[in-house]
Amino acid sequence: MAAVAQEAGGVAMMEASDEEEEEEVEDLRNSDVVTKYKAASDVANKTLQGLVGYAKAGMRVLDICIFGDQLITQQCGSMFKSKTIEKGVAFPTSVSVNDCVCHNSPLASETDVYVLKEGDVVKLDLGVHIDGYIAVTAHTFVIRADPSTPITGKAADVCKAAYLAAEAAVKLITPGAGNGPITEAIKKVADDFGVTPVQGVLMHQMKRFVIDGNNVVIGREEIEQKVDPFEFEDAQVYTVDVVMSTGEGKPIERDARTTVFKRAVEQKYMLKMKASRYVFSEVDKKFPTLPFTIRALDDERQARMGVVECLKHNLLHAYPVLFEKSGDLVAHFKFTVLLLPTGTVKITGLPVNVAEFATDKEPCAEIKEILSRSSKKKKRKKKNKKAGEAAAAPAGEAPKAMETD
Template sequence: MSAMVDDDDISLPSDDELEEETTEVAEEEEVARDLSSTEVVTKYLEASRITNLALETLIPHIVAGAKILDLIKIGEALITKSLDKIYNKKVNGKPVLKGMAFPVCLSVNEKICNYTPLASEAPEDGLVAGDMVKIDLGCHIDGYIAVAAHTVCVSSQGTTPELPGPSAGTVCAAAHNAMLVAAATIKAGNTNAQVTTALDKVCEAYGVKCISNVRMHQMKHFVIDGPKEIALRAPNVDEGEERVETCTFEENEVYCVDIAMSTGEGKGREGTDRTTVYKRNVDQTYKLRMKASHYLLKAVTDNFPTMPFSLRMVSDERQAKMGVKECVDHNLLSAYPVFNERDGVFVAHYKCTVLLMPGGTRRVTGLGLPEYFTTDKVLDEENRKMLEEIREKEEKKRKKAEAKKKKKKKAAGK
């Protein structure tokens, strides 16, 4: 069982303190780029705070009638505005880079992930009560990345959502609990195979399947898809699924715990929706021929040199659409396709960021499971005990935070 570090163990500094720490770090000849540096930890925590805030702000707007593109703009505006408030002093004459680490995606019903439409192609119709919406987003500060995903059910404004079927509650409870189990299992000394085995038990207990082509990744400085991977389930080599090399987790590493589950076959397929999310392959070069391709590559190099982005974020959408194929064909850009399950299948997606601190694993992003996602399924004993320990710790943390808030309020009233 992994030791989960209390959120109060490391307090977030004020904006002034953040700027002072940034200046002090600039004076050092060598700067640690992992969690052994308190400055790096602080940046991860700040990015995580903003990522969670974006989810919390966006969720109340996901109601019947709301349009997907409008919701995406709300999330991205919140992240941009929050980042604008911190780390604004230059370091060695250069600004601290910060921004989206993953564009806001809203994937509805059978769509699993990566749906963030262009302005010219966004659905005109609003969401409908009972729709299952997967939110996926992230940001970074100085290349230190925090990502999260969350699943909600659309309700009429001011009402409790009515689930489209009991299986919807089951798959969401399964995916959320699987995220907690995986986060607790990712600790120094354990292997990725142990995480996959734990997830197999969750799927068996709930009668659902992990999406086979989703992977969890290590994250590093300016790298969202790091070298160490974790498979959600054992690959079926006969069907062309690639094996994941066994790896051991180490202290001071950071991981994205990415869980997608369905009540169907657990196979993500590319649908008819346009792929709009891409990432620059920084180690690849090619002499492009098309003017539109040159335009797109320059826009990416200037604005999204290392992180995933959406073509929607490029100023000239027409040029971006024209130039993207040549860039992808010559491996200058990697695509994040919109994956779908079969129609009528319920899909859940939850994601969090974990830091492998010296004192244990710390989950820094991700929200709690909405109360309306209920199920009569029961986890296996080992994972059930693990979840009980996690929830007990989180309850203690919540009470500690409330007591601290009351004490602070009382002191301010004197």
């Protein structure tokens, strides 16, 4: 009996070990996971590129949002065709213009949808996942009849500042480094360009099916808004998310309808209304962990009614449409970065030609130095074995094995 018990215990230990191993390979140490992140990033980047070409003067913001989500769905449909692999939109396409900060993804039923015009500062924001591995991105550009026309004035200052701050953040995300220097760098760039980081913007660690993990970098630290310090580690994935404003950077809600939500997985409540139960059931089935737009639900009218009770009982998190003061301009850049053995790799985001921003403002020497850093890890040179052993071994002790990359 004792032998049987020991054997059973051994089997249990092996099963537990297998489970731990299975959980462990969901990060970047598994090449298949890296492949899925990069596949998601390819879809995100191609969608972003397509939207920049599609978003011309005279286009409705609603049509651009619909087109973005369709592009994501179509591209994902041709990849990883196993029925067990979920894929698609990880954050619905949002198009926020000028003083609108974020999360603007209107519904088909709305009649007063904004139409783009020449000179608009347009922010595109979207996310893609393959098997729960998420790639998010955001890009800012200015509507111009002639794309070679330089961007000037406040638009040039705020766009260049947001882009350079985001690029500096990428350089500062390395294993062993802390989150604090990123917040400091964003402030330095903002000061150099005479703009302001927007309050409440957080950069999260991402994991499988988790778009907003616990490790957080804050874009603007204040007495009432701080985050816990932490250090970046190998095999982690992060969002770099920088939003700059020509105003005070204190966004507010206006009268725009909130259409983007996320299921609060830890909350439970027995809903009373039939419409609420129907909507919540659909959300549980289609979007159990990631953000979604009401537009993606089967019955928009019923969804608008049903989310009210869900919000009242904290079953959903809302992503409200936020605005700066009228006349201010906001720029937004967002990247996904992987901490791989070879170094930090930015996998989302479109190329930006900073020369198109006609501004006399420049980042300080400290930021320029950060931007000049390589994101790749340096390989250590292997020393001559005998010389290394002789130098490393104290008298009377055997030489220790050298560490190599």
